[in-house]
Amino acid sequence: MMPSFFIAHGAPLLAIEDNEYTQFLTELGKTMPRPKAIVLFSAHWESPVQKVSNVETYSTIYDFGGFPEALYRIQYPAQGDNQVAKEIEELFTEQDILYEAETRRGLDHGAWVVLRLLYPEADVPVIAMSVNPRLTPEEQYKIGKSLAKLREQDILIVGSGGTVHNLGAVKMMSDHGEIDDWALDFDEWLARHLKNWDLASLFQYNTLAPTARLAVPPYGNEHFIPIFYAMGAADDERKAELIHRSYRYGNLSHSVWQFGS
Template sequence: MLPSLFVAHGAPLLAIEDNEYTQFLQSLGKTLPKPKAIVLFSAHWEAPVQMVSEVAEYSTIYDFGGFPEALYRIMYPAKGHLDTAKEMEQMFTDAGVSFQVDTKRGLDHGAWVVLKMMYPDIDVPVVSMSVNPNLTPEEQYKIGKSIESLREKDVLVIASGGTVHNLRAVKMMADNGSTDQWALDFDNWLAEHFEKWDTNSLFQYEKLAPAAELAVPPYGNEHFIPIFYAMGAADTSKKASLLHRSYRYGNLSHSVWQFGEL
């Protein structure tokens, strides 16, 4: 059985950089057994109802501006996987999860930056998925839990976002290796409670976690909440492992969490 993963996609520049984190993601893709398909929840696809992609071949969305031209030349024309999409739709129906089908949307950078690092040969089909920041963590967890059995069928569930992602706090001009203590405090609290599978505390992270208002700012939680989808997809095993953690720009976290076991 494949695990589920929460993978930080960082800043778009990650796609053309060679550093500790990009090297880790490249290694991770080679270490895991090759999946039949990837189901990917992206922080950059927000929708009020769960969207399931039935795209045959994805276009590449450049949902950012002001970056080097090299970023806009990257293409990741992954194939879709209709069988997995249809199977998920049945799982959602059985679990009482409302959903809609999308047949046009391409892959945003929350998806293709991660996929490009882990599967540069574009040889694994993908089912792109939305997230809903307006749901409670319990509801987001339930969506992940409803598709947990896909992991038994060689489908890799990836949720792409970032545990600490506050664009008003990042220091783009001070990428000197230092990390703000508040970011460390928040991520350390998460690690303690993920490793205990303490969903009661995690679902109340806004009230209980130190510096939660800085790490997950009130104006945007879309990058943090994908982690609950990934966690829910390993509900039976209830095992969490931190595979990587580093920081850029003072506090932008590059965390990779594995939920469940191979």
């Protein structure tokens, strides 16, 4: 049974950096079982209706500005997988989840930064998925849960975002290892409830978690919610393990959660 993951994609600079976190993701890609395909929910693809990519070869989207030229030269020409995309559509139909097929959109940096560190050769098929911040956490979890059967076929399900992601609070010019207390407080609360699979509390994180409005600002919850899609995909096992956590710029979290075996 393939686990599902929530993986922080951090700042775009990760794509050209060599640090503790990039080394961890590179090693993770080498050591975990090689998936048949990857289904990835990206915080940088929002849609009011669930989108399912059915693309032959993805283009690379540079959905950021003001970064070094080297970032804009990166290509990640992953292939799609028509069969897996169609199976996802069938699973959504069975669960009465509305969806639309997407046949043109490329991979945004929430997808390709993570994928390139895990599988630098772009040799694992990818099905890109949108997220909808306007849904309730219960609804986001249900979408992930509807895909749980894919894990039995060695298909990796990933939610890409960030547990603490507040662009108004990050200190891009200060990267000396200091961590803001409020970021740690939120992540520690989250860890306790994830490990206990406490859905009742997690679904109300915005009112129950300390400093939630700083860690997950209402205008930026799209980076947090991929955790519910990834978690739902492992509902049959209900096992959560924090396998990496570090921080950059004072409070930008690089958390990796593994759900399931």
